[in-house]
Amino acid sequence: ETTIRIAHATPETSPIHKSLEYFEENLEKRSNGDFDVQIFSGGQIGSVNEVTELVQIGSIQMTMGASVLLSSVVPEFNVLDTFFLFNDKEQARRVLDGKGGDMIKDAMEDKGFKGIGFFERGFRNFSNNRAPLDSVESFQGLRMRAASNPTQIAAWKSIGAAPMPLNWGEIYSSLQQGLIDGQESALSSIYIERFFEVQKYVSLTGHTYTTEVWFANKEFWDNLSPNQQALLSEVAKETVELQRELTVKENNDTLDTLRKQGLLINEVPVDVKKALGNTINTTIKDDIIKRVGQSFYDDFMDQL
Amino acid sequence: MNLLRKLDENFEPALIIASVSLIVVLIFTNVILRLFDTTLPWAGELSRYLFVWMVYLGISYGIKKKRHLKVSVLFDILPRKASLVAQIFSDLLFLAYSFVVLYYGYVITAKAISRNQIAPAMEVSVGLLYAALVIGSLLSIIRLLMSINEHCGNWNTSEEAQ
Amino acid sequence: MTILILFGSFILLMLLGLPIGIALGSASILTILSLPFLSLEFFTLGLISGLNSFTLLAVILFTLAGNLMSQGGISDRLLKVAYAFFGNTKGGLGTVTIIACLFFAAISGTGSATVAAIGLAMIPAMVKNGYDKPYAGAMVATAGGLGVMIPPSVVMIVYAVTAGVSVTSMFIAGIVPGLVVAAILIIYNLFQSKQFDSKKQHFDTSWGAKLTAINDAKLSLLMPILVLGGIYSGVVTPTESAAVAAVFGFVLSVFVYKELSIKRVPKIILESALLVSSVLIIVGASVAFGRIMALENVPTIIANFVINLTENKILILLSINLLLLIVGTFLETLAAIVILTPILLPVVVQLNVDPVHFGIVMIVNLAIGFVTPPLGANLFMAAQVGNIKYEHLSRAVIPWIIAMLFALMLITFIPTISLLFLS
Numbered sequence: 008e009t010t011i012r013i014a015h016a017t018p019e020t021s022p023i024h025k026s027l028e029y030f031e032e033n034l035e036k037r038s039n040g041d042f043d044v045q046i047f048s049g050g051q052i053g054s055v056n057e058v059t060e061l062v063q064i065g066s067i068q069m070t071m072g073a074s075v076l077l078s079s080v081v082p083e084f085n086v087l088d089t090f091f092l093f094n095d096k097e098q099a100r101r102v103l104d105g106k107g108g109d110m111i112k113d114a115m116e117d118k119g120f121k122g123i124g125f126f127e128r129g130f131r132n133f134s135n136n137r138a139p140l141d142s143v144e145s146f147q148g149l150r151m152r153a154a155s156n157p158t159q160i161a162a163w164k165s166i167g168a169a170p171m172p173l174n175w176g177e178i179y180s181s182l183q184q185g186l187i188d189g190q191e192s193a194l195s196s197i198y199i200e201r202f203f204e205v206q207k208y209v210s211l212t213g214h215t216y217t218t219e220v221w222f223a224n225k226e227f228w229d230n231l232s233p234n235q236q237a238l239l240s241e242v243a244k245e246t247v248e249l250q251r252e253l254t255v256k257e258n259n260d261t262l263d264t265l266r267k268q269g270l271l272i273n274e275v276p277v278d279v280k281k282a283l284g285n286t287i288n289t290t291i292k293d294d295i296i297k298r299v300g301q302s303f304y305d306d307f308m309d310q311l
Numbered sequence: 312m313n314l315l316r317k318l319d320e321n322f323e324p325a326l327i328i329a330s331v332s333l334i335v336v337l338i339f340t341n342v343i344l345r346l347f348d349t350t351l352p353w354a355g356e357l358s359r360y361l362f363v364w365m366v367y368l369g370i371s372y373g374i375k376k377k378r379h380l381k382v383s384v385l386f387d388i389l390p391r392k393a394s395l396v397a398q399i400f401s402d403l404l405f406l407a408y409s410f411v412v413l414y415y416g417y418v419i420t421a422k423a424i425s426r427n428q429i430a431p432a433m434e435v436s437v438g439l440l441y442a443a444l445v446i447g448s449l450l451s452i453i454r455l456l457m458s459i460n461e462h463c464g465n466w467n468t469s470e471e472a473q
Numbered sequence: 474m475t476i477l478i479l480f481g482s483f484i485l486l487m488l489l490g491l492p493i494g495i496a497l498g499s500a501s502i503l504t505i506l507s508l509p510f511l512s513l514e515f516f517t518l519g520l521i522s523g524l525n526s527f528t529l530l531a532v533i534l535f536t537l538a539g540n541l542m543s544q545g546g547i548s549d550r551l552l553k554v555a556y557a558f559f560g561n562t563k564g565g566l567g568t569v570t571i572i573a574c575l576f577f578a579a580i581s582g583t584g585s586a587t588v589a590a591i592g593l594a595m596i597p598a599m600v601k602n603g604y605d606k607p608y609a610g611a612m613v614a615t616a617g618g619l620g621v622m623i624p625p626s627v628v629m630i631v632y633a634v635t636a637g638v639s640v641t642s643m644f645i646a647g648i649v650p651g652l653v654v655a656a657i658l659i660i661y662n663l664f665q666s667k668q669f670d671s672k673k674q675h676f677d678t679s680w681g682a683k684l685t686a687i688n689d690a691k692l693s694l695l696m697p698i699l700v701l702g703g704i705y706s707g708v709v710t711p712t713e714s715a716a717v718a719a720v721f722g723f724v725l726s727v728f729v730y731k732e733l734s735i736k737r738v739p740k741i742i743l744e745s746a747l748l749v750s751s752v753l754i755i756v757g758a759s760v761a762f763g764r765i766m767a768l769e770n771v772p773t774i775i776a777n778f779v780i781n782l783t784e785n786k787i788l789i790l791l792s793i794n795l796l797l798l799i800v801g802t803f804l805e806t807l808a809a810i811v812i813l814t815p816i817l818l819p820v821v822v823q824l825n826v827d828p829v830h831f832g833i834v835m836i837v838n839l840a841i842g843f844v845t846p847p848l849g850a851n852l853f854m855a856a857q858v859g860n861i862k863y864e865h866l867s868r869a870v871i872p873w874i875i876a877m878l879f880a881l882m883l884i885t886f887i888p889t890i891s892l893l894f895l896s
């Protein structure tokens with residue numbers, strides 16, 4: 008019997024956890040009990056970065072994490088930090104399920120990981136307490152939470168915002184007490200992390216697409232028989248599809264819920280998005296190329 | 312000899328005091344800078360790294376200063392010599408523990424360096440964080456050997472006293 | 474089997490006189506050796522992640538601030554204000570200590586930081602006024618646990634996210650239970666402090682003395698205002714407020730009151746660091762310990778056993794409380810919430826227990842876990858701060874735990890205490 012321990016950092020109500028339950032049930036059933044899948048939710052085994060290291064040493068067989076968190080381990084993920092990289096989720100899925108995704112998976116192999124699939128968090132948007140963000144000027148002086156990552160800080164500064172590095176767990180209190188005006192994250196996070204209780208405006212900037220890369224320890228993968236690998240890949244593919252469906256539904260539900268909670272939701276005009284994207288990408292492009300390498304960058308952009 | 316004694320007294324303390332002072336300065340500076348809507352993005356990360364170093368240096372120095380929290384009931388109820396044996400035995404277990412942490416601390420440090428794992432804000436190797444375990448347990452080993460030596464010395468003194 | 478190795482070797486090594494953190498770490502190492510799928514790197518990585526946290530930085534900063542305050546004349550001045558108001562009332566110093574913990578808890582959010590900052594000033598002061606030292610230490614350790622019940626509380630945010638309830642509701646629901654627990658501790662102290670009253674000093678509590686005390690302490694009184702005000706006005710995070718407190722304490726003691734020579738500051742820093750290291754080594758080891766328990770499904774197995782024992786609502790709630798107390802003793806608070814909430818919440822919801830109310834019950838249980846031996850984070854801190862033997866403190870804390878259990882029963886079976894201000 009092969010045991011697969013999967014640890015992740017999302018609650019049991021999340022699309023990721025629900026689809027992993029599908030993975031567990033189907034893999035165990037269809038392998039006639041050859042596989043034993045155990046899921047540990049909510050960060051109980053550690054944060055994304057900690058569990059990533061546990062996967063690297065083989066104590067945990069699988070996990071998943073947002074590309075922005077994993078880029079300190081696999082720098083090639085930085086390419087996904089490019090603003091307005093994908094026009095829509097269909098394009099993102101096509102690239103990530105195709106050669107673009109394969110390039111990223113190859114880069115992961117050098118670090119001891121086997122990429123399994125690309126879960127979806129969706130596009131990131133802004134929420135804040137000051138005013139709807141609908142022009143380039145409206146970002147001026149916006150005190151926003153940022154990950155403590157120099158590229159991101161430079162990005163936010165270039166559009167005039169005032170980024171404050173804070174841990175994910177500190178966001179709620181900081182919004183409530185007015186330490187920051189706003190934050191940016193996937194729509195579902197605004198709901199799951201209860202930010203909507205302390206925010207007034209949601210602006211659909213859709214500035215970056217967040218994928219949660221699902222990966223395994225490479226040695227674990229290589230030790231599976233070809234039949235096991237084939238079955239696992241098959242069930243994994245269904246799992247990713249299910250997760251994406253659940254995410255789309257969740258994002259739609261979240262929008263409804265946020266409206267019902269009295270938040271003001273606004274679209275951001277296309278020319279504003281373009282202007283923001285140009286400013287930011289000009290600022291961070293060299294940095295991204297430096298991290299991922301020119302040829303990787305060019306090849307990936309060709310896949311768009 | 313004089314130099315050794317100075318190191319014995321001051322090695323960990325100097326590093327510990329520097330780390331804590333730097334933590335205070337960094338975090339305080341960021342509070343002030345934020346009043347002007349700016350920030351040192353790496354200050355929080357550096358503070359955490361210094362903090363972990365402070366704890367592991369403190370563990371080693373705590374052996375010298377006998378500051379570790381323990382249940383000392385056994386040492387108290389045993390007769391003097393048996394108590395010394397028990398204390399030496401406990402130091403030996405601590406020593407074994409420190410060797411495990413030294414080796415596996417080294418393993419994760421070496422891997423972090425060879426895999427080029429980077430701290431996102433400071434853009435330095437995560438190995439600098441993990442090395443706190445290596446240096447900390449190395450110093451602990453030295454402090455434990457000194458402590459065992461001291462217990463052995465007490466053995467003879469107590470003999471003479473009787 | 475795993476449970477036996479994990480707990481058995483921990484208790485044995487601890488009784489052999491190994492430092493508690495090292496006993497905990499060694500137990501984790503032995504367990505990992507018995508589990509072929511885990512390597513010892515799992516342990517060393519846990520040692521790091523347990524400490525690599527911005528929130529924990531508050532512990533060293535508040536400890537440093539507390540030490541600077543008590544050696545630089547700030548605590549003395551604040552204490553004189555307390556004496557002028559409550560010096561001659563029954564159990565006055567104890568009441569002051571518990572109320573100070575309540576306020577401080579609200580800002581620091583971590584039990585050990587509360588125990589360090591308040592304990593450094595109040596344990597010696599209480600001892601000077603005739604209180605028994607372990608008794609004073611146990612009081613601060615217990616009251617220090619109030620931190621998780623008074624908003625803003627990271628523990629409550631994590632529960633709200635895990636259970637899918639409103640953070641704001643949790644914050645509102647926590648206030649009255651926090652006050653109830655504080656009141657019960659104060660009442661308990663009123664009864665107990667009779668035995669210490671004979672040894673007490675007499676204080677001048679005239680209005681003149683009150684005004685003089687306040688006037689002498691006017692700059693010192695800025696300290697709590699600066700820290701509390703800084704957080705509630707959104708200028709600083711709790712960890713940052715600790716740094717502000719340390720800097721303010723330094724400037725006030727060295728340059729304004731001039732009661733602390735700058736040459737002594739390095740020694741105070743070192744003392745603070747040693748104190749914190751000796752406690753936090755246990756925190757680091759407990760992270761690895763807790764993860765092994767989680768991977769081996771220990772909490773889940775015990776939880777499922779407990780909820781299947783009976784169908785009687787009262788008995789189920791009692792056994793859940795018992796489970797949380799045991800788990801709270803051994804598992805880190807946030808991990809306990811993430812693991813147990815999904816298992817227990819559906820059970821209690823079926824019994825018509827409000828999820829917000831249950832969250833408060835859970836958090837009170839885990840607050841008690843801070844002071845339950847053998848693994849009580851607040852006990853460790855109080856032992857170090859008050860220079861009290863751990864086994865003496867473990868004995869002295871038992872009546873305080875019973876007082877907390879009484880509060881827990883009230884909060885469990887009278888939902889209104891938690892839900893009073895929620896429509």
Ligand code: NA
Nearest residue numbers: 582620623625
């Ligand atoms: Na609190």
Ligand code: NA
Nearest residue numbers: 802842848849
């Ligand atoms: Na405990």
